[in-house]
Amino acid sequence: MKYFRSLAQTPPKGWNSWDCYGASVTEEEVKQNAIYMKDNLNDAGYEYVVVDIQWYEPTANSSMYHAYADLEMDEFSRLIPAANRFPSAANGAGFKPLGDFIHSLGLKFGIHYMRGIPRQAVHNNTSILGSDHTARDIAKPNSICPWNTDMYGVDTSKPGAKDYYRSLIDLFGSWGVDFLKVDDIADSKLYGGHLDEITMLREAIDESRYDIVLSLSPGPASLEHGAFLQKNANMWRLTDDYWDNWHQLYDMFDRCQKWAPFVRKGNWPDCDMLPMGHIGIRSVDGGGSNRTSRFTLAEQRTMMTLWSLFKSPLFFGGEMTDMDSATLNLLKNKTLIEMHRNGENPEQVMRQNDIVIWKSKAKDKTWIAVFNLNDSDKKVQYSLNKLNETTYKKAKDIFNKEYLEAEDIHFAIQKHDVKLIELSN
């Protein structure tokens, strides 16, 4: 077993099915995106292919859950892929064939799971692998998710509880799962964060023979739990689901400012997926429908710059096979990739009215991002010396590919856009 933080020494990057397909993605769709990633984005460091929520729900057809739907489940109270949506999972194969396929491309495989044990297991009182206890014994009465009816929470003080979580990790490990996104757990809306179940998940993974990156949802996680989360997870969400609305992007700046002290190797506060490109194909949340991202190109630059500088995980949310070149270029921008990988101590250094300046440092350079969050174009004048302990000779405007005066920021920024400056000698 590796020490859990060593599994994510840089922030994970990849693709997630939610923004396109809600709860309803199919095997074919997952595969076509994996192939696209292999061919176009793996060089840029994107490697995780993640199947989001309810792959065990045969009738799922959008992001709207069917309350109390009958789920695919094995004899040990564990949900398994719906074979009508994932044909290779038939006959008890589970996600092993899909995992193998993704690994064959040199990529990594991720899945989503809900905290707890299926309600249908509890009402039918089914078995737990490796325990004489049953689903009713370990379910925590009335520990529910407020937005989904699949599960009851698990009472970690009960005998059998740890066996259940161990049996889940063993199953996922046997499928080749490299990345596990657990939901209804970082913030539960009804009960706060479920720290007990997070701790038990951490132990179940640590004690297994599998290397699995642990991602916790949804947010907003509480700053009060920040140090706890650093001890137990590789990434956790700062917000509830994030969509392509300017007000949510605007709001993310404040959250990143507060969470920046928690960014360290192996611990990545998570700004959520990037709703870029072709999204909403069957996902109807966030006021959207089948569409190209409602973000302007300036807003996408702003988002990619903030996520990269802050070192958030980067999971593309669009259907990748429909990607346009502007989007692809942004995902592959060399400076963003370098800053995302090598930057240290990201920090908001100034916020006045709607001009926000962030800074990140690597060994021999410093990046300064000047954001205009206002709804009008703005002129900005600012002394770079105020922002730095050291001085630099060169200042390059990354998106415009031109060199600036190295001492003073003095330029115009259009509304919702960003100037990213790389300082070096």
Place this chain on the structure above:
Amino acid sequence: MKYFRSLAQTPPKGWNSWDCYGASVTEEEVKQNAIYMKDNLNDAGYEYVVVDIQWYEPTANSSMYHAYADLEMDEFSRLIPAANRFPSAANGAGFKPLGDFIHSLGLKFGIHYMRGIPRQAVHNNTSILGSDHTARDIAKPNSICPWNTDMYGVDTSKPGAKDYYRSLIDLFGSWGVDFLKVDDIADSKLYGGHLDEITMLREAIDESRYDIVLSLSPGPASLEHGAFLQKNANMWRLTDDYWDNWHQLYDMFDRCQKWAPFVRKGNWPDCDMLPMGHIGIRSVDGGGSNRTSRFTLAEQRTMMTLWSLFKSPLFFGGEMTDMDSATLNLLKNKTLIEMHRNGENPEQVMRQNDIVIWKSKAKDKTWIAVFNLNDSDKKVQYSLNKLNETTYKKAKDIFNKEYLEAEDIHFAIQKHDVKLIELSN
């Protein structure tokens, strides 16, 4: 149909099975208490015999619920009495035979029900009487009770919801139910008060051909909902479950003080059952077990005086057939009964340190209750003139049966006891 407030022009009085038997009372036990009430307390105005929670749970054996237990239910998603506990209910008779028996004694019959629709109805997706919709259609996803797993809440905006509540009232009415105590509704702990379901219950009763007093639990109800509750229910609880602990009785004074303005004919803020006599026979809540009430006689006087003056409903919680004469005498005390029935505008008029004075007025008399809530005996001196707009000639100490000076209170009160003074001319 009578106007709902007219059904409870004075605060209801009776017996409830919870304090003795928790969720597990049997038909035999109900009957023996009904007979005792008929013989000993009906003259004093006690008339309701109430079967509390989970009469539909065959394995119930204390006040501790069995999580996810299988419940007795009819084909229309309605819970019915467990015939192993209520033999007369066998073969679909329901509570009709028991109701008939209670009515035959000249008494009134009450039952408890949980807000919502049984989870087993939802997971099995059973029918609703008078509707094409089914249990899954009207259940409100994730509207649960935090302390009991029997039900999901009902989404009152859904077609079929009103039919379900109507079908409940029709069933209860057909059984002869005169009094309905609905639980997990006045305060839900997770979600606040369920105002929508309260409103729908009110309408279902008003539109039925039955006269049913409506009682709402548990508390603490919110003062913010006080006027709403006056419009919709005959009584509602001020606290969570009340037991024979001094600190709970102490605390009730503050609650009564705040709720006194809401006392009016047909609307009775409810201090909960009287845990007197032989209680805890199978109920293990409140830190108790099979016992005689832990309240001292002084504390019982204090409780009975506060409840009576404040005009709370009076439901005896003990096994009545085991009643001792001191308890019986307190329940039948003529002044308490008169004050409970005829007093108006109950009001706390003074609180200093732990001496608390309440006042209630009838046509030609005024009652003054001086409580010593301190843990030591206290001397009290106070001018009665400060408490009254009018003056009286006679002042009678009710419990000591002696006359006092009519102008100044000037006596000792032992700890936790009360002086009840009746002023008249």
Place this chain on the structure above:
Amino acid sequence: MKYFRSLAQTPPKGWNSWDCYGASVTEEEVKQNAIYMKDNLNDAGYEYVVVDIQWYEPTANSSMYHAYADLEMDEFSRLIPAANRFPSAANGAGFKPLGDFIHSLGLKFGIHYMRGIPRQAVHNNTSILGSDHTARDIAKPNSICPWNTDMYGVDTSKPGAKDYYRSLIDLFGSWGVDFLKVDDIADSKLYGGHLDEITMLREAIDESRYDIVLSLSPGPASLEHGAFLQKNANMWRLTDDYWDNWHQLYDMFDRCQKWAPFVRKGNWPDCDMLPMGHIGIRSVDGGGSNRTSRFTLAEQRTMMTLWSLFKSPLFFGGEMTDMDSATLNLLKNKTLIEMHRNGENPEQVMRQNDIVIWKSKAKDKTWIAVFNLNDSDKKVQYSLNKLNETTYKKAKDIFNKEYLEAEDIHFAIQKHDVKLIELSN
């Protein structure tokens, strides 16, 4: 001394200087309004003439306070009228001459005072009448008003504190004050309600030889304090300052609904002054300026009907000498006056979407007010039988002066307007 509730057996009615003049009213302006009231409104029951805040501030010129301004004060730490604004107060006469004038018209005199003791008294450490203690001894360190710098609060546990409040009441009584509006006390925004100082004020008035109606500001008072306020004051505010904005009037319905149970003889939850007619002359609060009330005539009918039915105190806020006839007619409407005086148990009986129905009963009649709070005209159909225990033969539309069907409400109401129906036999 009279029992305090007997001083306001019906809700007080009159005029207050704030809506016109903010903190800056002059003696001349007070007198001209008093004369107008005598001539035009006294017959309709209006009788109090109230000088609002900062009559002791020589430089006050609007509703914006001058922070840390020097105030007129006597040697005993009591604020006295600024003689440049109230010439008759010169040479230590105080408000006695103005009080005498108002009494000579057959009217009653009211003034405003801030909770506490002047900061300048504390920093200069001046005397307290009847005590060896000084201002610094009784000031409560850091008990301040968040919106005005005149005073520190008084620590009621300190010797000298009661002497100070007694000395205030004696001074006001000697001036002929009949009505005292104390501010920064019912809700303090920083500290909640100042119950200690309210209690001390109550005692100081009760123990004095003066009959003074006690009014507490600002709101929103807390429902948690409702019963306490009933014991200590004649009226208290439900809101922060109320102005001629529809959203504030809209919002008042919800507040009245919650406070209705607290309406009883001598206790009048207060909806605040009526910003009708010519207002904002020097008061610049509420987004306003010198203007005729921004309320439409329909909105004024709605406001007057709600205030009257709910039995709120009625204090006209406009400059009365500029009154137009529509406004005057509304203030003198005989049905509103009768309902305000004789109605009992005001209660909201229905609210659906934006149609709100209130009811009030007198001995032989019932009033039903149907409000359309929606921004569009609406048709309303409703069975009067649902609202009443009794039935009536006659139903009169008060504002349209026509008779309706006595069984069903069935009419259109324009947006923000009200139908007031009087039911009788």
Place this chain on the structure above:
Amino acid sequence: MKYFRSLAQTPPKGWNSWDCYGASVTEEEVKQNAIYMKDNLNDAGYEYVVVDIQWYEPTANSSMYHAYADLEMDEFSRLIPAANRFPSAANGAGFKPLGDFIHSLGLKFGIHYMRGIPRQAVHNNTSILGSDHTARDIAKPNSICPWNTDMYGVDTSKPGAKDYYRSLIDLFGSWGVDFLKVDDIADSKLYGGHLDEITMLREAIDESRYDIVLSLSPGPASLEHGAFLQKNANMWRLTDDYWDNWHQLYDMFDRCQKWAPFVRKGNWPDCDMLPMGHIGIRSVDGGGSNRTSRFTLAEQRTMMTLWSLFKSPLFFGGEMTDMDSATLNLLKNKTLIEMHRNGENPEQVMRQNDIVIWKSKAKDKTWIAVFNLNDSDKKVQYSLNKLNETTYKKAKDIFNKEYLEAEDIHFAIQKHDVKLIELSN
């Protein structure tokens, strides 16, 4: 000007007058402590000598403030040392002579100041150096400290506000102040943190020609402000005033756990002074009086280990000239000093029941502190491998000066004590 974080690259260490003398320390007492520090503790890195609150209050005689007392102030609304307590400050010399004396010992000089501008300046409307505006112009009406009456807050949006804060820093700088502890600012209890005034202080120091470490009080600072505080101050408090009560020490573990992610060079979350040795000489807070610290030796070890590992600033609170050798040895413990100076990423790695394990790493060693917070002695067994990414050969028990097995922790710890283990190769 140096970059502010560079002024405190390791956590500051020194002495503060509050725990001994409250608000009343004298020049003689400050000097004797400075001399003791020079002779006994400077080698161990202790260097700051800090005069705490109200050195400008001539009558201060304990930790109880005299409400509204008259303060020593210069013509520019700035408080100056009370010459009766600091004789060298007479004739306008201010703290320059005392600063010089401390510097002559090779030590650094610190003072305390309250946020804002003196109330007596505002009520007397005195001048501001470098501005035409006066005290009344910049005071923020009703921005007060809830526990002290000296000041009003400053409205940073007002012209003159920056001039005032600049004039303060210039005065302090001219006195030789190296360390400024500003109070009523990190958490104000009434208003939350005063971020505006913190920002203005930061700017005033940055723009001055003085190097002054900035310390903010009192706590608890909010985690929500953690990143902001990192941008603006060198240290800030985690708690309200800390005293020698076990429950406060117990509680500090939880706070340190939450704040550990904020520890970085130049930013030191502050556990407050060390109430060790002879304290409470004239300070009567924390339930204490003139005494030797109520902490046992085990508790003092626990405190010193936590503070040092967590890298809190270390300010001794006792009268140093009365120091016993056990206390002195603890302050000079070489391992604690090294860990405090060189440890990185302090982190709580385990907490179960009352056994708490912390870890800190330097280049070639790791420290593990195992705390027993229980009220009984405990045996602890734990695998060191679970705590470390790397393995070590040697494990030394620092306080017992013996070597342990390097793989498993397996020992007894008495109640409230700590085992500190240094791992190396």
